[in-house]
Amino acid sequence: MRTIKVQEADFDGGALTRALGAGRTDVGAVATFTGLVRGASDGVEEMTLEHYPGMTEQSLGEIVEQAERRWQVLGVTVIHRVGALKPGDQIVYVGVASAHRGDAFAACEFIMDYLKTRAPFWKKETTVDGTRWVDARDTDDAAAARWEDVEMRR
């Protein structure tokens, strides 16, 4: 089961997580990640997310396929919001269902790391000083690169 959505609307993480295990007995673990818009300490008043319609869905699909090839995965849900968001708003949800926690944790982290470096989303912050595009971080590239050394499970 694979659900990938790019949307302006907010999402209910609890419902998404429950849906990953609903009606089945082979799922023993659901690992999830929810990203929120950071604000106060960074001076961010608003965040606007731009994406590349068409390519976004395709690249997310390829990232999820890679996760499915590397780990025993029974279900994946990825929701990424676009448009204007405020500090504290939910921006991204990744949920992975698996028989065991190891695969669920690893696949969830892998999807987030690859999403941050390979999916065509761009953040623009509005602060008291004006607007600025968020620069890509070397730490995100490093986080994604470490998976290249991880031995394929199958």
Place this chain on the structure above:
Amino acid sequence: MSIELRYFASLREALGQADETLELPAGVDTVGALRAHLAARGETWARLAPGHNVRAAVNHAMVGDDAAVQGGDEVAFFPPVTGG
């Protein structure tokens, strides 16, 4: 043969346009050659020159400068991604 060009985020704002149709000049058959061709348009476009921190996608797949470009392709240029 023409291609569709698309620009995103800070690059789109700097260039002042989101897309255009380009008649592919003879000899321009890779992403790198296309970048050099566009960069030659002038100061604002110089940021597309090979070696600058701009990423490319051909028909929705992220590619390097060696990737082939041919008529009918959709080629996008954008800064490194920052989602999530």
